[in-house]
Amino acid sequence: MKIKENNKCIIKSPKLNGAIIENVLMSLYIKDLAISDLLSEIKKRLPYLSSYNIFKKYFVYLADYELISYNGQIHAYHIEDNGIVLLSYIDKEKKRAKIEDSDDLLITIEREV
Numbered sequence: 001m002k003i004k005e006n007n008k009c010i011i012k013s014p015k016l017n018g019a020i021i022e023n024v025l026m027s028l029y030i031k032d033l034a035i036s037d038l039l040s041e042i043k044k045r046l047p048y049l050s051s052y053n054i055f056k057k058y059f060v061y062l063a064d065y066e067l068i069s070y071n072g073q074i075h076a077y078h079i080e081d082n083g084i085v086l087l088s089y090i091d092k093e094k095k096r097a098k099i100e101d102s103d104d105l106l107i108t109i110e111r112e113v
Contacts, residue, residue, distance in 0.1 A: 013061045018105025025087040028079035065109040
């Protein structure tokens with residue numbers, strides 16, 4: 001946590017793997033998904049992601065930082081506007097830095113409280 005000049009705090013996530021974040025956001029950009037369907041989609045794209053606990057940790061950060069949300073009526077997760085912005089930023093950064101593999105990206109998400 002870091003204090004800003006105007007006495008507001010900034011909370012930062014740990015460094016997160018860009019490939020996991022990008023794939024979760026891309027999956028939800030295509031359509032809203034239940035957690036089991038989302039996990040299945042991510043495991044297809046990232047076979048090394050074998051632990052549900054890793055996925056759960058990332059999912060908590062994405063929800064806490066308002067990049068995704070849960071709709072209890074349809075039991076599905078949805079990408080929020082901030083998630084679309086981050087997905088666009090990831091794409092631009094990959095092109096700018098000529099990165100093909102998102103595993104090479106580390107992402108830290110910040111939130112002002």
